Amino acid sequence: QVQLVESGGGVVQPGRSLRLSCAASGFTFSSFGMHWVRQAPGKGLQWVAVISYLRRSESYADSVKGRFSISRDNSKDTLYLQMNSLRPEDTAVYYCAKDWSDGRGPIDYWGQGTLVTVSS
Amino acid sequence: DIQMTQSPSTLSASVGDRVTITCRASQSISSWLAWYQQKPGKAPKVLIYKASSLESGVPSRFSGSGSGTEFTLSISSLQPDDFATYYCQQYNSYPWTFGQGTKVEVK
Numbered sequence: 744q745v746q747l748v749e750s751g752g753g754v755v756q757p758g759r760s761l762r763l764s765c766a767a768s769g770f771t772f773s774s775f776g777m778h779w780v781r782q783a784p785g786k787g788l789q790w791v792a793v794i795s796y797l798r799r800s801e802s803y804a805d806s807v808k809g810r811f812s813i814s815r816d817n818s819k820d821t822l823y824l825q826m827n828s829l830r831p832e833d834t835a836v837y838y839c840a841k842d843w844s845d846g847r848g849p850i851d852y853w854g855q856g857t858l859v860t861v862s863s
Numbered sequence: 864d865i866q867m868t869q870s871p872s873t874l875s876a877s878v879g880d881r882v883t884i885t886c887r888a889s890q891s892i893s894s895w896l897a898w899y900q901q902k903p904g905k906a907p908k909v910l911i912y913k914a915s916s917l918e919s920g921v922p923s924r925f926s927g928s929g930s931g932t933e934f935t936l937s938i939s940s941l942q943p944d945d946f947a948t949y950y951c952q953q954y955n956s957y958p959w960t961f962g963q964g965t966k967v968e969v970k
Contacts, residue, residue, distance in 0.1 A: 788950055804958045838906055850897070
């Protein structure tokens with residue numbers, strides 16, 4: 744069965760960096776687009792970024808563009824999110840999610856999420 | 864960016880009720896719409912994709928309809944397991960956007 748396990752969350756000061764990882768199993772990771780979606784405490788869902796299965800295209804939400812970078816290592820079945828210049832408003836649970844196809848959607852599986860808290 | 868607006872924000876209902884949630888897009892998204900269910904402390908779960916296609920394993924009491932800018936999610940007979948928050952999401956174009964959510968609560 745499909746499993747997505749996020750790691751790397753924690754408490755970080757504003758302006759610092761953090762890298763999230765997502766270990767995938769139960770499907771052919773290299774054949775699917777992958778996403779990050781976040782949810783601030785008590786708030787709704789916000790799509791963050793996508794990477795196509797061949798790493799030929801990426802896209803970002805305006806709120807993270809230029810600060811966050813999505814990448815993948817198909818040899819390790821792992822997705823990453825490099826988060827730089829973190830702000831308090833980046834505080835959220837970050838979900839790794841599998842695309843139904845190559846990044847054109849929809850999302851069909853989600854991880855359980857990892858909490859990132861940006862605070863001094 | 865395409866704005867997604869759900870209504871109502873909160874819906875009070877009883878077991879056995881028929882429930883309808885509406886989602887409106889700020890511009891046409893054809894049928895590129897999904898519905899997700901989320902329970903407290905859990906990841907979302909896809910219910911409907913391409914506006915009206917039922918995800919495998921999802922009970923048939925859930926149904927979706929609409930195209931263009933107006934969409935609905937219906938639950939024909941609300942069950943105890945259905946009390947949750949529901950989100951619509953467009954995947955017509957990036958950046959993908961979600962509705963603000965509709966919480967279905969016990970009346």
